[in-house]
Amino acid sequence: MAVEKEMSFLDHLEELRWHLVRSFVAIFIVGILVFTFQTFIFDTVLFAHLRPDFPTYQFLCKVFSAIGIDSSFCDLSFSQTLQSLNPTQQLMTAVWTSLILGFIFSFPYILWEFWKFIAPGLHSSERKKSKGFIFVSSFLFFLGVLFSYYVILPMSVYFFYNYQISDLVVNNFKLDGYVSLITNTLLGVAVFFELPVVIYFLSKIGLVTPEFLRTYRKHALVVVLVLSAIITPPDVASQIIVAVPIMILYEISIYVSKFVIKKQQKNVEKNPRV
Template sequence: MEDKELNVVDHLDELRKRLIVTVAAFLILFVVGFIYVEDIYKWFVRDLDVKLIVLGPSDIIWIYFMIATVIAVAGTIPVLATEIWLFVKPALKPIEKKVTLSYIPALFILFLVGLAFGYFVIFPTIMNFVIELGGDMVATNFTAEKYFRFIFNMTIPFGVLFELPVVLMFLTSLGIINPYQLQKIRKYAYFILIIIGVVVSPPDIMSDTLVAVPLLFLYEISVNLSKIVYKRKLKKGKQWEEEFYTEDQEEDLEKSE
């Protein structure tokens, strides 16, 4: 009983160390992002025909904190993934260690791809649609807070959700889930993804569709990739069992001789 309690304490202590490293990385990257906020801001507004306005000092503070936070989150993802891998590493088989380690750079790359997809594909499409919808009825002026909130709503969800394939592949590698379970909950997953698409997009059918459809497509990609990982896992497990069985047979023969 005491051994089990000590083991739990050791795991909690290890988890605390991993969390400290992750939080420290986030804070360092947040400071770096805060230092370069002005340059990042100018890059985002480079193609705007109008100058953004602010309605109060709090808007300026909000912009600084949000831009720095996004930079910190993006940079912390590989750190967090590495710390999670190091935490579960002792419980993994040698093959699982190699496979799961390869998912760490994939998480970071897919997050950036998701941000790029949201910013270069979804954001301009919806932005142009909304501006053309107003036409000559209203003067086009944007506050900096509203403009950047709109950008973040169109990009951050895609950055997070683009990591879905790697996360599901990782969980499949660990044996926590399998593709057949993902197929069973498909309708529930679709419902949740559609809700996410509706929440993050402006309140019109076109915007909802443009956001929701890629998310559903992403889920199907995740299921198919999970199938590939699952089949490879079964194949390697079978090979390992055959090798283990052969070694046992050889040992039995040696003993009988």
């Protein structure tokens, strides 16, 4: 049976460099594909929240109508004209958006490259059990993307397009500002949804315990509300809509940490130090 050669620190850095290079190449290739179909991506995906027939608006209209409440969701009208104020703005917006979407679509592959980097340092049993890491992390990430796309972003667009401090002020939004709202929210919420995975690894290395998470639950709620206020419109309803699933993930993370700690304790009992 072949013995694996021990790698030096510089060898590890070189290995990490190639994993990062391949990840960036994947983002770049997917970004090129997104850029190639930029008209479809922008009109169908990124600008979809500017259409009154977006599924979320239709759903909210039906809900309010069913309970006998008149709602503006049933009579929406957005200005679908976005401003490009300099010659390079449309091109640069398309380029940066393509790269961000390239990262989002390439996320499972990036995780796979990360797993390949850390796998040699794991025991064979740990490698088998950690293969689900890519699936779980990707599932949570894309769940966050879908949640932000169909729940948070419609409310954000609705709020900002209808918010007006005076009739003398007209909302004429810039292209890059609108697109940044969409892409930043997609990424921000998707990263939030990775909380159970982050807690899992922090528990594995002993930085987090279930007791710690329970003790600072109230502090975590405050932090979540603050972060929710940053990535959502400044109204209580939107902040709560974002905060609730994140706090649910926080509670799940407590059980994840508890599971990891119990498993480590069992391993110690089975293999006590001599």
